[in-house]
Amino acid sequence: MLHIDLADHYQRGTSPIHRLDPRVKIVGTLLFILAATLLPPGSWAALAVLFLGSLGVAWQSRLGVTYALKRSFVVLPFALAAVTLPFTVPGATLAQVGAFVISVEGTVRFLSVLVKSWVSVQVALLLAVTTAFPDLLWALRELRVPRPLVSIISFMYRYMFVLADEALRLQRARAARSAQGQDPRRTGGSVLWRGRVAGGLVGNLTLRAFERSERIYNAMLARGFRGELKTLTPPTLTQFDRYALAGWVTFLAMASLIGFVFAR
């Protein structure tokens, strides 16, 4: 591999979801996650409605109804952080494993966390897949995310690839000189020596990054930068954006209502 391409998840398209204003998509995604998170444990009907909602968005994005579904399982290991719940929440006994008691309430809570994070990730994935990264950046800026933070993300996005390429070149230079000597047992040197080489690589990369940052700053100064980043004003929300947001908020409100009404 000559060139690192930390795959952009963005998929080009012209679907209604792609054309939505990125601000609407970010707010919609956050509201969805909020609605899912705030549901009482065991609101299966409401979670099913939210799940259908995410499928609907996937369908509208023309990437295929199951596009996000298939890719959302990556988060399940993270939900394991809640795996202690069945053992620690007091309640009716579901089963007993040795000295540990698995409670019904705890199990319901654990499964709720699992399903909530799973549907939330589906919607977040759809946001990332249907919105180009630069669009996400200006939308964040417009949504009053602190500018230094947005700038940091922006530079990170631009130079992550460049730095990764440099790291790759350093590693390749090391690999090219890591030949086998006469005595195979002595090839590769001691662990300490290898550690020193690896440390050197990291240090080298840090220095390069530092020097590059100075050159970039010079390039910014040369084009009139005076300490404040200026940007063009973005387009205003269209009628379509407003209706989409209003519809989505209504849908989320309904799902939440179902959740709280049918809460046990």
Place this chain on the structure above:
Amino acid sequence: MHHTIEVQALQFAYPDGHTALRGVDLSIAPGEKVALVGPNGAGKSTLMLHLNGLLQAGAGAVSVCGLSIRAETLGQVRAAVGLVFQDPDDQLFSPTVFEDVAFGPLHMGLAEAEVRARVERALAAVGMGAYAQRVSHHLSVGEKKRIAIATVLSMSPEILVLDEPSAGLDPRARRGLIRLLSELPQTMLVSTHDLRLVAEVFPRTVIMDQGRVVADGPTARLLGDPALLDAHGLEPV
């Protein structure tokens, strides 16, 4: 009439004590296209950083378009001198090509409609009109170099100062760059190791070595003097 660039007895030493410039004199008239050649470490890049006020003269004087470079004139100087760095990854720091080309005009405080018009014109001038929404990382070196030039063209500079524009280009991209440099109407000072490029595009050549200008004259005469070229580590074409 003022010279576009006027450098007198310029000296400069880096903070680590390394002396980069030992008395450089150079003047460039409006419309001239001048090549700056010389071995690595001759002080070419250091000189270029002075023309934009990124480095402050240790001794001597630099003036650009009749403005001496001081804190108060920095804004005007930077609008007048379009400095393009050697590595386009340093020059293109924004997420998209459009934002990079708009950076200069925006920071000059121009109205938005004017900024958009300038971006369009600058990209068209380097033949990259269709690239506005592209992400810089995914471009080839040749494309990045052209867009790097557009990032300063959008500021409508009086003079373009380019650091090794043909470095790392394949023959076809290099050919395209030569055509572009010949077509652009701006005054130019271009540092390069590419003497065939010099012979094709630049009527006047300045040779620097060890922090001094050692020769300055018509390109044909300088490149036709093998003894001079050899003395300063250059190869005859």
